[in-house]
Amino acid sequence: MSIETQNNVYIEDEIDLKQLFESLSERKLTIIFVFFITLAFGIAFAYFAQPIYKTSTTIQVKTNDKQLQTDMLQAAIQGMPNTEIDTELGILQSYTLIKEVLNNVVFDIRYFKKENFKTLEVFVDEAPFKVLYSYPENSEFIGRMFSIKPLDTDTFELSTLDSWKDITGLTQNPTYNAKHKYNEKIINEHFSITISKKRDFIDEEYFFSFNDKRSLIENMIKPNLFANIFMKNGSIVEISYEDNLPQRAQIFTNALANAYIQQNININTEEATKKLDFIEKQIVEIKSNLEKSAINVEQFKQKYDLMDIATQTQASMQKLIVYDQELAQIEIEEEQAKRVLELLETGDFSSLSIAPLQISDLLINSLMQALSEAERERRSLLVEFTERHPEVMKVTQNIAKIKNEILSNIKSLYQGIKNRRESIEKIIEKNEAYFKKLPEKEREYIDLMRKFQVNENMYAYLLEKQYEASIIKASKVSNSRIIDPALLPLKPLKPKISLIIAVSAVLGLILGIMIALIRNALDNTIKNYEDITNESKIPVIGSIPFIKGYKDTYHVIHNDPKSVYAESFRAIRTNLQFMATYSSHKTIMISSTIPAEGKTTTSSNLGAILAMSDKKTIILNLDLRLPTLHKVFNLPNDSGMSNFLSGHTQPEEIIQNTEITNLDIISSGPVPPNPSELIMSERMEEIIEFLKQSYDYIILDTPPLGLVTDATILANLADITLLVVKSNYAKKGFVTNFEKTAKAHNIKNTGIILNALLRKKAYSGYGGYGGYGYGYEEKPKRSWFKHLLKI
Known part of the structure; x- marks a missing residue:
């Protein structure tokens, strides 16, 4: 390209640029108008937007160490997700855990204040009044906004703000408007409310609403609750929560972390608790039998003035008592096995992990471990895939196969226990033949002593098992711990006022120029x-x-x-x-x-x-x-x-x-x-x-x-x-x-x-x-x- 041609191109570009700015100058009023309108909208949005506060807590999640190492290795090498941690993240955001938190903290009553043309939510401690309430599940006032207007120092007017009309023009939502006194119990078919005053607020405008837990979870909590891995390939997770109120954000986040830890403890102690409850029930029964048998022996001895029995008879009786005690233990095992079998036949395999007494069969224990691992694998897969995914279906089929094998082995175990009981009963029957030659009163005495000795030995045995179960339960602690609790956020996360104004200004300028250019193009x-x-x-x-x-x-x-x-x-x-x-x-x-x-x-x-x-x-x-x-x-x-x-x-x-x-x-x-x-x-x-x-x-x-x-x-x-x-x-x-x-x-x-x-x-x-x-x-x-x- 020649120098002359280059100069011509430069001049043409310069002229075009000047013409562009001249055309924009013609539309400068349009640009200025759009700029200030957009900026005004941005400022209004920033002013009326509800402030959002964010706080977070970190938890160290200790899962199955062996499986966690495997998942972390897969995540590092193959880029696969840490499925064990992902499962815990899902639990932290679960409906059940959040509902458990709401049972311990009161979030279903919300307070609002209107000031400077905008309505903002206020924390319960900052409200000048307190609302105690109850309502039926189908109350039509759930989620409705109530206005409270003080009339004097003792009375106020309570009214609803919203109602809707159907196509006939008839109001469908019931409205409420009445005058009441503070601390007066307001009762009707829809709700029961008592409002107590903390301070005077005659010149202030306040509102409140009560909400059911489900709507709070679905509309307020779950959309603003986030759980993420805090450190790549690590076992630390971060729970963050965003809320209009900084105090509520801190309270909920810490309550959720504590509820997760407590749930972990409850799961770990559930097996020991079940076993301990079963043993304690048996102890109560055996203790009652022991007391009765002791009284019967003493009364029999006093009545018939019996002192001791012959040495040979005493030895035979002790031998028989050993068999009686063994029979009693077998009967307990049989009752346990029968109970587990009945649960398994209904499809409840959770009874295996919380069986009151240990099942000593190695094969069954191995199958129980395999079932636990298969179910864990299925839960991990469901985080990413649906139930119809080939991998999920394969694991599901494997779970069904393991359950059938467990059921078959439990049936065999139950039958084996029954066979042992029948064998011991035959031995006892054979040894009782010796006592049939003794005088009647002596036989009766020996029967009473056998029952007493068996009850006494079983009572001691169960006390020992109770002690062991108590130690096991006390030793169970949570696999997780809170590293950093949630702090009270001091500044709102949103809206970022300076950013909104800057973006509005830039957007207004761009829109103004675009509209000016469009008008020029159409002109x-x-x-x-x-x-x-x-x-x-x-x-x-x-x-x-x-x-x-x-x-x-x-x-x-x-x-x-x-x-x-x-x-x-x-x-x-x-x-x-x-x-x-x-x-x-x-x-x-x-x-x-x-x-x-x-x-x-x-x-x-x-x-x-x-x-x-x-x-x-x-x-x-x-x-x-x-x-x-x-x-x-x-x-x-x-x-x-x-x-x-x-x-x-x-x-x-x-x-x-x-x-x-x-x-x-x-x-x-x-x-x-x-x-x-x-x-x-x-x-x-x-x-x-x-x-x-x-x-x-x-x-x-x-x-x-x-x-x-x-x-x-x-x-x-x-x-x-x-x-x-x-x-x-x-x-x-x-x-x-x-x-x-x-x-x-x-x-x-x-x-x-x-x-x-x-x-x-x-x-x-x-x-x-x-x-x-x-x-x-x-x-x-x-x-x-x-x-x-x-x-």
Whole structure:
């Protein structure tokens, strides 16, 4: 690329950038309006938004060490999730655990205060009153907002704020409005409330609502509760909670952590507790039997004055007591096995892990461990997959298989215990044959002693087991611990006011610029030279600046001949000299596409500037439908072009002198019923030829081209045809249509005058005859965008 080409590209880019900022400068009011509206919305949002506080606690979760190591290894090598930790994260966010927390803390009553046009929730300790309440589960006032309005120091008005109506217009939610005293119990079918006052709040506006636990969990707690792994591939988790109230956030987070720890302890001690409860029940029963048997032995000895029995008999009895004790233990085992079997047959396999007495069968213990691991694996998989996932289905089938094997082995174990019992019973029956030879009273005594000894031994045995179970239960502690408790948050997490205002400001500026650019893109009005030259090859012979503050633009040339406005007409006058014509008497037709583009103003001022150059000039008002030229010069319109064209007057009779030397006019005259026909008459050509004898310039002020055919007819009588185009008003298509009309009717020497052009627009480009302007124009002021960016 050559240096010249590069310079051209640079200049074009610079011009395009300047045009961009000029177009934005035009829409600066739009940009400013959108900017401040968006900023106002941002400030309002930040002001009315409920503050959100966040606090967190960290917990060390100790799970199955072996499995945890395996999961961590998989997570590190394969990028798989730490499923053991994920399971605990799910528990921390579970409905059951949160509900347990809400049973220990009171969150279902909420207090609100309206102040400075916004309603904010306040902590229960900050409310000037306290609400004690109860309500049925189906109460229609759950979640409803109550307003409490103090009437004096002892009474208040209680009312509901909200209600809704169905399509019939009937109110469906019940409303409440009544006056009550403090500490008075308010009872009805929907609720029972007692409101006690802590301090006076007559000039303050407070509300409260009571909510059920389910709605609190689903709508307030779960959406704002988060549990995450605190350290990658570690066993520390972080619980964070967001709430409108910092105190409630801290209380709930710590309560949740403590409830999780306590749940862990309860699970770990559940097995020992079940066993201990079973043993204690057996102890109560055996103790009662022992006391009864001791009384029976003592009463029997006293009644029959028996002291001791023979040594051989004593030895036989002790041997039989051993068998009796063994039988008693077997019966306990049989009862336990029967109970477990009944539970398993109903599908309750949780009884295996909390069986009251240990099941010593190695195979069953192995199967129980396999079942526990399979169920843990299934829970871990369900964190990521559904129950129909192939891996989940495979594990589920394996669980069912293990359960069938456990059930089969428990049945075999139960049958084995029954066989042992039957064997011991036969041994006891065989040994009892010896005692049948003894006297009746001695046999009765021996039976009583056997029962007493068996009860005594079983009682001692169960006390020992109770002690062992108590030690086991006491040794059970939580697998987890709280590392850092939740602290009271001092600053809200949201809204970030400075960020919201900054984003609103940037967004407002961007939206304002976008809307300005869109408006510019959709705006098809002519704004500068380029808009005309891009649409047509007809030259622009000059531009007329927009003058702010002038009420009488018709006489600017006459009243202020040294103004920029006057200089623009001098430039047009000069450029007219270059338009090809061999006639010394030039006829100039001035028209527009639609009304209000300034053709009459242009005609009058152009006539004045030509007259000031010592050229005799006359302006003909040929807009017979809407005459205005006579008003410009404060002249009558009793007789004019319509009178002449209709054959009622002569040219000399309708020419009127103006206060400007060398400038005359012919007004339109009374509005005729057939203006187009009059324009087309031969008398039109006659008056033009007549005026050429006396005037250097004849200006024809015609109707708009786009509305009637009059101007098109007159164009053939003119040496020069000029179209007045008003900036920011005329459409770009007007210029195109003018060019097509000129070609279609063979109109020569056409030109365009750009009217009401903002002065800075004149420097956006140049074309035709009027590119450089003429006169004493000042340097245009730089736009505020250019000042800002130093362009």
